Amino acid sequence: MFAYVVRRLFSGVVMLLVMSFVTILLFFSAPVDPARQMCGKSCTPERIEQTRKALGYDKPPTTQWAAFVKGVVVGRDYPADEQMRKEAPQNVVHCSAPCLGYSTVSQQMVASAVGSHVPVSASLALCAFVMWIIAGVVLGVIAALFKGTVLDRTIVGASLLFYAFPTFALALGIYTFFALTPFPGLGHPLFPIPNYTPISQGGVWTWFVNLLLPAFTLALVFIAGYVRITRSFVLESGQEDYIRTAKAKGLESRRILLKHTMRAALTPIVTIAGLDLGGLLGGAIITEKIFNYPGLGKLAFDSTVNYDLPIIVGIVLVAASFVIVANLVVDILYAVIDPRVKYS
Amino acid sequence: MTSASTSTETHTWQASGDDAQPLLSVRELRVHFPTEDGIVKSVDDLSFDLGQGKTLGIVGESGSGKSVTSQAIMGLHRGTRARVSGHILFDGVDLLQISDSELRKRRGRDIAMVFQDPLSALHPYYTVGNQLAEAYRVHHDVSKAAAKTRVVEMLERVGIPSPQTRVDNYPHEFSGGMRQRAMIAMALINDPRLIIADEPTTALDVTVQAQILDLLVGLQKEFGSSIIIITHDLGVVAEMADDILVMYGGKAVERGDADTIFYNPEHPYAWGLLASMPRMDRLRTDRLRPIAGNPPSLINLPSGCAFHPRCVYASDELGCREIVPPFENESEHPVRCLIPHEERLSIFETKVRPTL
Numbered sequence: 001m002f003a004y005v006v007r008r009l010f011s012g013v014v015m016l017l018v019m020s021f022v023t024i025l026l027f028f029s030a031p032v033d034p035a036r037q038m039c040g041k042s043c044t045p046e047r048i049e050q051t052r053k054a055l056g057y058d059k060p061p062t063t064q065w066a067a068f069v070k071g072v073v074v075g076r077d078y079p080a081d082e083q084m085r086k087e088a089p090q091n092v093v094h095c096s097a098p099c100l101g102y103s104t105v106s107q108q109m110v111a112s113a114v115g116s117h118v119p120v121s122a123s124l125a126l127c128a129f130v131m132w133i134i135a136g137v138v139l140g141v142i143a144a145l146f147k148g149t150v151l152d153r154t155i156v157g158a159s160l161l162f163y164a165f166p167t168f169a170l171a172l173g174i175y176t177f178f179a180l181t182p183f184p185g186l187g188h189p190l191f192p193i194p195n196y197t198p199i200s201q202g203g204v205w206t207w208f209v210n211l212l213l214p215a216f217t218l219a220l221v222f223i224a225g226y227v228r229i230t231r232s233f234v235l236e237s238g239q240e241d242y243i244r245t246a247k248a249k250g251l252e253s254r255r256i257l258l259k260h261t262m263r264a265a266l267t268p269i270v271t272i273a274g275l276d277l278g279g280l281l282g283g284a285i286i287t288e289k290i291f292n293y294p295g296l297g298k299l300a301f302d303s304t305v306n307y308d309l310p311i312i313v314g315i316v317l318v319a320a321s322f323v324i325v326a327n328l329v330v331d332i333l334y335a336v337i338d339p340r341v342k343y344s
Numbered sequence: 345m346t347s348a349s350t351s352t353e354t355h356t357w358q359a360s361g362d363d364a365q366p367l368l369s370v371r372e373l374r375v376h377f378p379t380e381d382g383i384v385k386s387v388d389d390l391s392f393d394l395g396q397g398k399t400l401g402i403v404g405e406s407g408s409g410k411s412v413t414s415q416a417i418m419g420l421h422r423g424t425r426a427r428v429s430g431h432i433l434f435d436g437v438d439l440l441q442i443s444d445s446e447l448r449k450r451r452g453r454d455i456a457m458v459f460q461d462p463l464s465a466l467h468p469y470y471t472v473g474n475q476l477a478e479a480y481r482v483h484h485d486v487s488k489a490a491a492k493t494r495v496v497e498m499l500e501r502v503g504i505p506s507p508q509t510r511v512d513n514y515p516h517e518f519s520g521g522m523r524q525r526a527m528i529a530m531a532l533i534n535d536p537r538l539i540i541a542d543e544p545t546t547a548l549d550v551t552v553q554a555q556i557l558d559l560l561v562g563l564q565k566e567f568g569s570s571i572i573i574i575t576h577d578l579g580v581v582a583e584m585a586d587d588i589l590v591m592y593g594g595k596a597v598e599r600g601d602a603d604t605i606f607y608n609p610e611h612p613y614a615w616g617l618l619a620s621m622p623r624m625d626r627l628r629t630d631r632l633r634p635i636a637g638n639p640p641s642l643i644n645l646p647s648g649c650a651f652h653p654r655c656v657y658a659s660d661e662l663g664c665r666e667i668v669p670p671f672e673n674e675s676e677h678p679v680r681c682l683i684p685h686e687e688r689l690s691i692f693e694t695k696v697r698p699t700l
Contacts, residue, residue: 241465245475248459249452250483263467
């Protein structure tokens with residue numbers, strides 16, 4: 001098991017290395033010059049050249065990639081050019097590990113920009129995750145138990161409708177209806193305008209209330225898959241021999257469902273849940289943008305609009321690591337869930 | 345043990361002319377599955393009795409209705425699209441009439457089942473001990489520790505080595521034979537009066553099959569249970585059964601005690617089954633004699649006698665194409681065949697027996 005985890009982590013690191021190299025190559029083919037961006041209107045060619053050297057953009061991509069990887073592992077010093085560091089040691093800035101580079105547009109270290117947005121996206125993802133897992137599985141079971149009835153069709157139909165609906169329209173609708181329009185009979189909107197408040201500042205309740213609407217939006221988008229998987233699993237497992245055995249023992253149908261069927265349903269649910277959560281931790285671009293939630297998704301959106309390439313590279317790597325780690329966690333969970341799975 | 349049978353919902357069916365009431369009495373059982381292509385008549389007008397402590401072998405090809413019958417007795421068709429009618433009297437109580445909860449109390453406690461493929465019939469995510477203890481605790485209000493003691497005792501009884509440690513193994517850690525032993529232990533854990541074994545040895549190695557059958561026979565003697573053993577393998581029933589019921593196309597075609605069916609069978613299908621047993625004392629080309637043709641479609645059964653398209657003795661004079669042969673259920677040795685009794689005897693003596 002331990003050897004397996006180490007092996008998987010190693011392959012994850014290799015994937016990240018490849019990914020960082022590709023992103024840096026893409027960075028170079030982008031039609032913007034970061035040094036030019038930083039310099040403003042009254043810019044001389046000498047000044048642009050100096051900035052380029054200071055950030056290391058004058059070097060070939062492979063050298064830059066090596067410097068980037070080194071920065072992630074042990075940190076690096078700016079200006080990147082050794083000559084410049086020697087000439088003005090008082091101007092040397094250290095970017096400590098994990099250093100993801102320096103953003104010329106927002107004029108800050110990428111790691112601190114990305115790092116300050118991670119808790120927001122993580123809060124949002126976790127809150128939405130809890131909502132959709134609970135609601136999706138419960139609704140899926142209900143739909144299966146009432147297969148073919150109006151209730152079943154309503155649940156499956158509604159979840160598919162939300163899934164098919166463009167996220168921006170769904171988010172805008174929820175935002176407008178619950179946070180902007182006065183609620184009928186109440187005189188004011190049902191929810192305050194969502195405004196992310198860290199637990200350290202407003203306590204758990206304020207944090208939670210402000211998360212509710214965007215998390216609910218995401219949960220609606222994701223719930224369809226869980227309703228379908230749970231529903232079809234519960235229905236199909238009725239044909240399984242071990243469910244027939246459970247019936248033949250004289251067990252109550254509720255116990256068969258909760259103990260025998262749902263235990264087996266864990267495997268498919270954990271599979272998609274891990275991947276969805278891993279993907280969502282990297283930011284929900286549309287939802288965060290619409291609710292003006294300062295997470296990785298909004299940062300990615302804004303950075304794209306502003307051509308803030310170093311930040312984009314940072315977000316890509318952080319989001320990719322979440323996906324890689326989530327995959328690993330899912331695979332480890334298989335061994336916990338299913339006694340037949342052994343890693344060696 | 346069966347005090348629940350005094351419930352008001354029970355319906356009794358008066359068996360006519362029987363002195364001792366049989367433990368299980370199936371009358372006019374029909375299990376039909378409506379499908380888009382038509383009604384699948386998996387079991388059609390099936391009747392038989394099973395006495396206390398006796399073993400009944402139900403024999404037939406795939407699709408003859410054997411397994412569907414056993415699942416009907418367990419009430420496993422409830423809540424599905426299957427239409428079940430007739431009477432299944434267990435200890436005087438009609439299992440088709442009682443409520444789900446009444447039936448549930450009997451499942452596993454009075455009637456237990458051993459399934460064909462123990463690997464898929466056991467839950468892969470729970471230990472063998474957990475699953476056996478669950479079967480015990482559904483019907484007995486005992487602590488987990490007491491249930492575990494009982495489980496270990498049963499595992500030991502069915503011949504599982506070092507049951508103390510094996511009890512915590514998962515089904516995939518058992519061999520095929522051990523899994524089936526565990527299934528048998530699970531079936532016997534509540535000391536049931538009737539065990540239905542649905543092809544209990546089909547999924548096992550030939551070397552293990554005989555061990556499992558010996559185990560069942562031994563346990564039956566010890567516990568005094570009745571057994572219904574469902575199989576397509578005449579060798580299996582030869583070893584175990586007191587009575588044999590031969591099924592074809594969802595109907596009983598011949599019934600009698602084991603000696604009668606093996607030494608004086610009268611239905612041409614039973615002759616075919618006997619002839620199809622492999623014989624090592626013949627030339628290699630002649631060792632296997634299959635019954636020609638395929639099992640019938642249960643949606644469109646052949647008219648008249650369902651076996652007539654495959655029967656070499658069928659003829660239009662007898663009306664095999666038009667007349668459904670009757671089945672004298674009350675007789676000792678009923679045969680569903682239009683060939684007159686004397687003629688059947690002479691065909692068997694002159695044409696069939698010499699080739700067996």
